[in-house]
Every structure is written in structure tokens, then in C-alpha cells.
Amino acid sequence: MEKNIFKLKTKQLKEIAQSLQAKVVNGLEKENTEVQCIPTYINPQTTGVNGQALVLDLGGTNYRVATVDFVDGKATIHPENGWKKDLSVMKTANFTEQDLFKEQGDPISEIKRNAEMPIGYCFSYPAESMLSGDAKLLRWTKGVDIKEMIDKPIGQPLMDYLNKKDTPKFTGVKVINDTVASLFAGLTDSSYDAYIGLIVGTGTNMATFISPDKIKKLNPEYKGTGLIPVNLESGNFYPPHLTVIDDKVDACSDSKGAQRFEKAVSGMYLGEILKSAFPCDEFEARFDAQKLTSIMNYPDIHKKKYVDVSRWIYKRSAQLVAASLAGLVLVLVSHDSSIKKIRLVAEGSLFWSEYKRGKNYKKLVDEELKNLLEELGHGSVHVDITKMENANLIGSAIAALS
Numbered sequence: 001m002e003k004n005i006f007k008l009k010t011k012q013l014k015e016i017a018q019s020l021q022a023k024v025v026n027g028l029e030k031e032n033t034e035v036q037c038i039p040t041y042i043n044p045q046t047t048g049v050n051g052q053a054l055v056l057d058l059g060g061t062n063y064r065v066a067t068v069d070f071v072d073g074k075a076t077i078h079p080e081n082g083w084k085k086d087l088s089v090m091k092t093a094n095f096t097e098q099d100l101f102k103e104q105g106d107p108i109s110e111i112k113r114n115a116e117m118p119i120g121y122c123f124s125y126p127a128e129s130m131l132s133g134d135a136k137l138l139r140w141t142k143g144v145d146i147k148e149m150i151d152k153p154i155g156q157p158l159m160d161y162l163n164k165k166d167t168p169k170f171t172g173v174k175v176i177n178d179t180v181a182s183l184f185a186g187l188t189d190s191s192y193d194a195y196i197g198l199i200v201g202t203g204t205n206m207a208t209f210i211s212p213d214k215i216k217k218l219n220p221e222y223k224g225t226g227l228i229p230v231n232l233e234s235g236n237f238y239p240p241h242l243t244v245i246d247d248k249v250d251a252c253s254d255s256k257g258a259q260r261f262e263k264a265v266s267g268m269y270l271g272e273i274l275k276s277a278f279p280c281d282e283f284e285a286r287f288d289a290q291k292l293t294s295i296m297n298y299p300d301i302h303k304k305k306y307v308d309v310s311r312w313i314y315k316r317s318a319q320l321v322a323a324s325l326a327g328l329v330l331v332l333v334s335h336d337s338s339i340k341k342i343r344l345v346a347e348g349s350l351f352w353s354e355y356k357r358g359k360n361y362k363k364l365v366d367e368e369l370k371n372l373l374e375e376l377g378h379g380s381v382h383v384d385i386t387k388m389e390n391a392n393l394i395g396s397a398i399a400a401l402s
Contacts, residue, residue, distance in 0.1 A: 001277050001309055005243050006316040013323040013368070014375055016239045020327030021334075023237060028230070029216040035237050039215055040129040040180050040207075040229040041222055045402045046187045049073050052115065053400035054170065055082075056104065057122040057392045059178065060142040060202030060268070063087040065107045066390075067117070068397035073188065075394050082393055083107045091143040100146060101161045109166060116168045120400030121155050122392045124178040124203070126233050131221060132156075133399070135175035141235070141259065142202055142268060174399040177231040179207035181395030182345040184229070185388050192343040192384070194332050197395075200321055200361075201348025203259075204266045206234045206328055214335055234324060235262030248276045261324065265317045267350040273313050274306065289314075289350045297356045311358070317350070318361050322368035325383065326376060333378055342383045345391050352387060 008016075020035070027037030049070040057064040064082035068075050085107055090100055125144070127135035134155040140146065155173035163169050176184070183197030197207040209227035212218055218228065238260040246264050249272045250256055253263065263269045271287030274295075284291070292310045299307040325344070333339050346352070346362070353361050366385055373381055388394070 001305065004312045005245065006309075006312040008241060008316060008319050008323075010371065010375060012241045013319060013326075013372055016241060016320065016323040017326035017330060017372055017376065019240055020234070020237055020324050021330040024232060024328065024331045027232070028210060028214055031217055036126070036231075036233040037210075037215075038126075038128055038177075038231045038233060039218055039222075040176060040231055041131050041219070041224065042129070042133050042174055042176065042229065042399050042402055043224040043226055044184045044187060044229065044398050046190060047073060049398055049401055051401045052117050053120050053397040054108070054111070054113070054117055055120045055122065055393045055396040055400065056108075057082065057178070057181075057396065058087070058104070059124045061086060061088050063104065063107075064393065065111060066393050067111060067113065068120075068393055070397060070401060075188075075397060077390055077393055078111075081390060083111060090146070095146055097146055097149050097157070100149075101158055104158065105162055105165065108162060113168055116171050118171050118400040119155065119159060119173040120396030120398070121158070121173055121175045122178050122181045122396040123154055123175050124199075127154060127175065127177065129175075129231075131219060133172070133174040141255070141262075143254070172400075174396075174402070176229075176396060176399045177205065177207065178347065178392055179205040180229050180231050181392040181399070182347050182388075183207040183209070184395035184398045185391035186343045186345040186386070187398065188388075188394065189343060192341045193339040194336075194342045196325070196328060196342060196344045196383075198321075198325070198344055198346045198351070199348045200266065200317075200346065200351035202266060202268045204235050204262050204321070204348070206232045206324065208232070208328060208332065211335055232328070235259045235266070237261040237324065239264070239320065239323070245273055245276050249273055252276070261320065265320050267348070270313055270317060270350070274310055277309050278305070289353065293353050293355065296358075297354075299357070314355065314361070315364060318364035319368050321351075322365045322372060325365070325369050326372040329373060329378065329381055329383065330376060333381060340381055342381065344383050344385045345388050346385055347391055
């Protein structure tokens with residue numbers, strides 16, 4: 001591939017930002033839109049959080065369990081980074097709901113608990129928030145397909161399973177998306193005008209807080225006050241200016257037509273983009289963003305054409321993320337023109353990946369976002385990108401205790 005077909009000009013990135021903005025506005029008004037904008041019916045406590053919660057964090061391949069103690073808003077996690085377990089097995093054929101409960105329950109039994117407590121469950125798949133604080137599974141992504149769980153509550157059946165075998169009992173469960181967990185974790189610093197949660201790892205997504213009067217589809221029975229956490233499910237955004245290579249990756253995927261933004265951006269797909277750029281060459285079957293960054297970081301042991309195209313794909317991914325963030329900032333400032341300082345808590349192995357011979361992913365996003373906000377007439381808005389240890393665990397505990 002001689003020509004960089006992944007190169008995006010500023011004009012194109014602005015169009016992507018404006019497209020995301022329009023689709024978020026549409027998603028806040030109507031159901032079943034491209035960018036779904038799912039309201040989360042949990043009003044997070046922002047100051048003086050106290051109490052203890054069990055937190056579960058189910059990601060694309062990994063699962064974590066911990067207890068989180070909050071004393072006057074300060075969190076202590078036991079064990080320090082959570083008890084971790086590889087749960088890739090949930091992607092195997094014929095894996096059932098009961099299999100998943102057993103896999104999730106085993107490490108919980110190992111954690112010492114002296115009192116009853118609520119559960120905060122960080123669930124990294126598309127789910128619709130229920131008024132109870134539970135959530136209903138909409139569909140699986142990331143290669144998981146446990147059909148009997150679709151369209152059913154996620155938290156209550158798991159808590160019922162755990163309460164049959166574990167003591168002390170669990171008193172309630174709140175289910176939030178991993179992006180909403182990052183969003184909630186950002187609230188531990190109350191000095192900002194607005195907050196965004198972002199994931200760029202195996203998959204990608206964004207979340208933010210929206211005023212209830214801007215969400216036309218809000219459940220009329222919701223009686224909460226204040227801003228509503230909204231899980232955009234932005235991985236399903238279909239941006240303009242994708243390439244024929246992206247079309248090929250989509251056509252070969254198990255979710256043709258869906259998650260087009262995710263397929264251009266996230267760690268699960270960057271290697272597939274590289275493979276599709278060289279259809280006659282042989283690559284390993286499992287080829288993710290980690291392998292792609294390895295090609296970039298060790299160019300002496302790889303073919304130059306692979307190194308060049310890997311760099312192009314990596315940079316475009318960061319630019320697309322910056323454009324989507326710019327689009328979300330456009331939504332926020334259109335709702336409240338006083339917003340000048342935004343805290344963005346970013347999670348995900350790709351977002352915090354390192355490119356040893358050039359600009360890291362985070363720096364690429366940061367620079368492109370600043371440039372786009374300037375170009376879009378909002379240069380005075382500052383987005384502070386932060387990395388928080390255990391954001392998912394802290395955010396989920398805030399949800400459980402709110």
C-alpha cells in the first residue's frame with residue numbers, strides 16, 4: 001500500500017465531529033437510534049460518599065472483584081487492584097448464563113466480608129438502565145454470545161445466585177456500563193464544569209451527564225433530580241470518511257453493519273484492519289492492537305510496509321476518537337455555554353498505549369482534540385484527560401452506594 005488511505009484532513013475530522021453531535025442529539029430524543037444515548041437511572045453521590053460495597057467488573061476478556069470502602073469520599077480497595085480472572089471462556093460456544101454465574105461467583109467466595117453490603121456491577125456490554133438501578137442486556141459484543149441472557153435483567157439474577165450460596169448476603173445491585181463507571185469516578189474531583197467517561201481498549205464508548213430536559217425519551221416515572229448519566233454506546237456510530245478496508249473488516253465480522261466506529265478505532269479490530277490492507281499476506285489468526293503497536297515499536301524486525309500502515313491505522317484511530325470527543329463537547333456546550341473545564345477519565349489499554357518512536361495515543365488524541373475545538377470555535381473549552389487507577393471499581397462503588 002503506497003498511499004495512506006487512512007489519512008484524515010481537519011475538514012473531514014470536523015465533519016465527523018458534527019455528525020456525532022447530530023446523532024447524539026437524535027439519540028437523546030428517540031429510541032433505537034444509531035448512537036443510542038441510554039440514560040442510566042442512578043444519581044451518583046458526588047460528595048461525602050460513605051459505606052462499603054462489593055464491586056464486579058466484567059470487561060471484554062477480564063473480570064475483577066473487590067470490596068471498596070468509602071470514608072468521607074476517599075476509597076480504599078481490597079485487594080488493592082481487585083482479584084483478577086481471565087474470563088475469555090465466556091466467548092466459547094454453548095457457554096451458558098449459569099456457567100457465567102459460576103465463573104463470576106467463585107472469586108467472590110474468596111473475598112472476606114464481615115457485613116451485608118450492596119453490589120456495584122460494572123458491565124461492559126450494551127444494556128438499558130432500569131429504574132431499579134439494574135440493567136437489561138440489549139446485545140452482546142466483543143465475541144460473546146450467551147443468547148438466553150438477552151433482553152433480561154443482568155444484576156438481580158446474579159445477586160439471587162450469589163445469595164443462595166454466600167453469606168453475609170447482598171442487599172441490592174446497581175449495574176452500570178464501564179464508561180459510566182469512568183464517568184462516576186471522575187466526580188471524585190468536583191472542580192470541573194462537566195465530565196466525560198471514555199473507553200478505548202478492546203472496544204470503545206463514551207458517557208457524559210445530560211440535563212433531563214434535553215432527553216426527550218426519558219422514562220416519565222423517573223423521579224430523580226439533577227443531571228442524568230448517559231451511556232452513548234458510541235461504538236455503533238457510523239462516521240463519514242471510512243475506507244474500503246473498513247468495509248472489508250465489517251463484511252468479515254460477526255456483526256456486519258454494526259459498531260462501525262468501534263471497528264475503525266478499537267484494539268480488537270486494529271490488527272484486522274492491517275490484515276485486510278494486505279489480503280495476500282499471512283498473519284497470525286489473533287492479531288490485535290498490542291501486536292500492531294509492537295510492529296510500530298520494533299520496526300527493525302518487521303517489513304517496512306507493515307510498519308508504515310500500522311502507524312497510519314494507529315494515528316487514524318486516535319484522530320477518530322478526538323473527533324468523536326469534539327462532537328460530544330459540541331453537544332455539552334450547546335446545552336450549557338458556561339462549560340469551560342471538562343474532566344475526561346479515559347480507560348483502556350489502547351488509549352494508554354505507548355509508541356516509542358513517536359507520539360503516544362493519548363498525546364495524539366489530546367493535540368487533535370485541542371485543534372478541532374479551536375477549529376469549531378470552542379478554543380476556550382479545556383478538556384483535561386486523566387488516568388485514574390481502578391476507575392471502574394471506584395465508579396461502580398459510587399453507583400452501589402448512591
